[in-house]
Structures are given as structure tokens and as C-alpha cells.
Amino acid sequence: MSETAPPRGGTPRARAEIDLAALRANVRTLRAKAPGAAFMAVVKADGYGHGALPCARAAVAAGATWIGTATPEEALAVRAHAGLPADVRVLCWLWTPGGPWREAVEADVDLSVSDPWALRELTEALRGTSRVARVQLKADTGLGRNGCQPDDWPGLVAEALRAERAGLLRVTGLWSHFACADEPGHPSIGAQLSLFRAMVAHAEDLGVRPEVRHIANSPATLTLPETHFDLVRPGIAMYGLSPAPALGSSADLGLRPVMTLSASLALVKEVPGGHGVSYGHHYVTPGATTLGLVPLGYADGVPRHASGTGPVLVGGKWRTVAGRIAMDQFVVDLGGDRPAPGDEAVLFGPGDRGEPTAEDWAQAAGTIGYEIVTRVGARVPRVHVNEGRAG
Numbered sequence: 543m544s545e546t547a548p549p550r551g552g553t554p555r556a557r558a559e560i561d562l563a564a565l566r567a568n569v570r571t572l573r574a575k576a577p578g579a580a581f582m583a584v585v586k587a588d589g590y591g592h593g594a595l596p597c598a599r600a601a602v603a604a605g606a607t608w609i610g611t612a613t614p615e616e617a618l619a620v621r622a623h624a625g626l627p628a629d630v631r632v633l634c635w636l637w638t639p640g641g642p643w644r645e646a647v648e649a650d651v652d653l654s655v656s657d658p659w660a661l662r663e664l665t666e667a668l669r670g671t672s673r674v675a676r677v678q679l680k681a682d683t684g685l686g687r688n689g690c691q692p693d694d695w696p697g698l699v700a701e702a703l704r705a706e707r708a709g710l711l712r713v714t715g716l717w718s719h720f721a722c723a724d725e726p727g728h729p730s731i732g733a734q735l736s737l738f739r740a741m742v743a744h745a746e747d748l749g750v751r752p753e754v755r756h757i758a759n760s761p762a763t764l765t766l767p768e769t770h771f772d773l774v775r776p777g778i779a780m781y782g783l784s785p786a787p788a789l790g791s792s793a794d795l796g797l798r799p800v801m802t803l804s805a806s807l808a809l810v811k812e813v814p815g816g817h818g819v820s821y822g823h824h825y826v827t828p829g830a831t832t833l834g835l836v837p838l839g840y841a842d843g844v845p846r847h848a849s850g851t852g853p854v855l856v857g858g859k860w861r862t863v864a865g866r867i868a869m870d871q872f873v874v875d876l877g878g879d880r881p882a883p884g885d886e887a888v889l890f891g892p893g894d895r896g897e898p899t900a901e902d903w904a905q906a907a908g909t910i911g912y913e914i915v916t917r918v919g920a921r922v923p924r925v926h927v928n929e930g931r932a933g
């Protein structure tokens with residue numbers, strides 16, 4: 543959970559600037575797509591690398607009433623340190639045996655349960671307290687990951703209702719997650735939606751009275767209004783990235799990328815033609831040229847798979863990673879230009895200064911934008927700007 547201040551004294555080696563005004567605008571754009579639904583801001587994995595706590599605060603300022611995390615530790619950190627109003631709800635969904643059940647209940651976190659083992663651990667952990675847990679039951683409607691299989695659902699619902707009648711918990715939600723919402727027209731979308739409706743109806747017939755029913759992630763929030771139910775759970779779109787190129791670019795979707803990753807050039811030097819560059823000499827200068835040293839590497843989340851392909855804006859021009867990306871640094875061929883050491887190299891950002899985007903890096907590395915921003919390493923300070931509520 544980074545909540546870092548800008549480093550003091552001198553130019554920083556590198557920084558990830560996080561534009562919270564952009565995040566707030568993205569939340570408003572997404573809320574306008576789902577006007578009848580509550581908004582859960584997903585801030586797992588340290589807010590997809592953007593800093594969970596400031597992002598949670600900004601999302602709430604823009605109208606989010608729920609925060610979603612994967613792990614209970616993430617949920618506890620949000621509760622303890624984000625300074626959110628007490629009526630903002632926090633849901634976490636990735637539990638393992640021995641998890642901090644009691645701490646989560648005492649911190650007023652809603653817990654997701656997919657299997658009876660979790661209900662048993664939870665009720666055991668509540669012995670001797672008067673706290674009533676808030677539990678959301680997760681259905682596997684076809685993702686094949688977490689969630690309760692349809693055949694096991696009646697048993698899980700019955701067990702949860704027994705605990706509810708015993709005063710140990712309240713079932714506050716019924717929910718599920720899509721496998722292919724980012725592939726428009728994929729047949730699994732309709733199939734998951736019908737099964738979700740049936741599993742919700744079954745639980746309600748047995749006596750569950752959920753506050754919220756929800757299944758929509760970013761792509762579903764953006765493109766599938768019939769999936770919005772009582773609450774939507776966007777992650778990546780809130781950070782301004784398109785969930786998939788097939789759905790359009792950030793700009794097509796009315797979103798603005800929140801993170802700009804940049805570094806200060808550590809060295810600029812002249813080299814002759816035929817000079818090998820970086821480990822393995824996978825790049826050899828085609829003639830006399832200048833090389834710029836960018837002090838970011840795979841330890842900082844710059845994907846090694848983008849060796850030879852990753853784009854960087856230096857001095858107003860797109861350059862390409864020359865040779866291998868190393869742990870801490872990589873090199874760009876500056877083609878004879880001589881920027882000064884300390885000049886900015888922008889790996890990605892919103893794109894309006896002509897810089898590449900996280901999506902460009904995803905394509906260069908054969909991955910998705912989610913991974914590019916989420917893996918930016920702990921060594922890179924997050925610098926949160928536009929934290930104020932205006933805008």
C-alpha cells in the first residue's frame with residue numbers, strides 16, 4: 543500500500559505520476575454508464591499499481607460507495623488508513639484458510655464466501671463476540687475460478703441462512719464474475735447472465751435478502767447495461783485504460799489514463815557504429831550515434847519481453863528500447879540527438895504530449911495494459927497529483 547510523497551532534493555531517478563483528477567473523471571464517466579447502480583471502486587494490488595489509498599479516496603470523492611479488494615489485508619489497510627467515511631463499504635473476496643476473519647469483521651469489512659469451509663472458519667472465529675459478519679455469496683456462473691458451482695449452491699445458501707438465523711451473519715450480497723465480458727458477443731456472456739439470474743432467484747426463494755447483486759467488471763460496465771444490477775465493480779477503466787483493444791482506446795471510451803511513468807536520463811554518450819548494446823548484444827549500432835541510458839528495468843516493472851520493442855518519448859521523439867531490458871536500466875538509440883542527462887524519458891502516459899501509452903507497452907510486450915501498470919515496482923515512487931476535490 544504505497545502512499546509515497548515525492549522524493550525531496552534533486553531530480554528523482556524515476557516516478558509514476560498519478561493524476562487523481564483523471565481518476566475522478568473516469569469514475570464519473572463510468573457512473574454515468576450505470577446510473578442505476580452503486581459504484582464499487584476496485585483497488586486490489588495497490589490500486590493496480592496506482593496506490594490503493596489515494597485512489598480509494600479519490601473514487602469516493604467522485605461518488606463510489608463501495609471499495610473492492612482481493613485480499614483481506616488490502617481491505618484492512620483501506621479501512622485503517624484511507625480515512626474513508628464510515629458508511630463506505632469494503633468488500634474483499636480472496637480468502638484462504640486461517641485468514642483474518644475476526645479482524646475483518648471487527649473492521650466492518652464485507653467478506654465473500656464461495657465454499658462452506660469459509661463459513662465454518664468465519665463462524666468459528668466469531669465465537670465469543672457479538673459482531674455480526676456481513677457475507678456475500680459468490681457464484682461461479684462460468685468463469686471457472688473462484689465462486690460456488692451451481693450444484694453446490696443450494697447447500698452453501700442453506701448453510702449461510704442457518705448462520706444468519708443464528709444471528710452470526712447477514713448475507714448482504716450475491717455476486718459473480720465474467721470470463722469474457724471484454725469479447726463483445728461472446729456466447730458465454732449470455733450464458734453466465736442467465737445462470738446468475740437463476741442462482742440469485744434460487745437464493746432469494748430460500749430466503750436470502752441481499753442488499754446488492756452484482757456481476758459487472760469494467761467491460762461489462764462500459765458495454766453491457768443488462769449486467770449492471772445493483773452495483774458495478776470497475777477496476778481497469780477507473781485507472782483510464784481500455785479493458786481490451788477490441789472495445790476501443792481509452793479515448794474512444796471517454797477515459798483518461800491516470801498513470802504517467804517517466805525517468806531522468808542517467809547518461810547520454812556518443813558511440814561508434816558496430817557497438818553492441820546491453821546484455822547479449824541483441825542491438826548493434828548501425829552507425830555512429832548517441833545512446834541514452836534510462837534508469838528503469840524489469841525490477842521496476844518494465845517488461846523484459848519488450849526488449850527491442852518498447853517505445854519511449856525522449857526530446858519529443860519516439861525511441862525504441864535498444865537491446866535487452868536489464869534489471870535496473872535500458873538503453874535507447876537517440877540517433878545522434880544529444881539531450882542532457884536528467885532530461886525526461888516518458889515510457890507511457892495519457893498520450894497527449896505524444897508519449898506512448900500503457901497499451902503500446904502491452905502490445906510491445908505481448909501482454910495487457912493491466913499488467914503494465916500493476917507491475918510498476920515498489921522502487922518507483924508514486925507521486926499523486928490533483929488530490930484536491932475540485933474537478
Ligand SMILES: *Cc1c(COP(=O)(O)O)cnc(C)c1O
Pocket residue numbers: 584586635719758759760761775776777778779785
Ligand atoms: C479485478 C476484479 C474486478 C475488476 O476487473 P476490471 O476488469 O479491472 O474492471 C471486478 N471483480 C473482481 C472479482 C475482480 O477480481
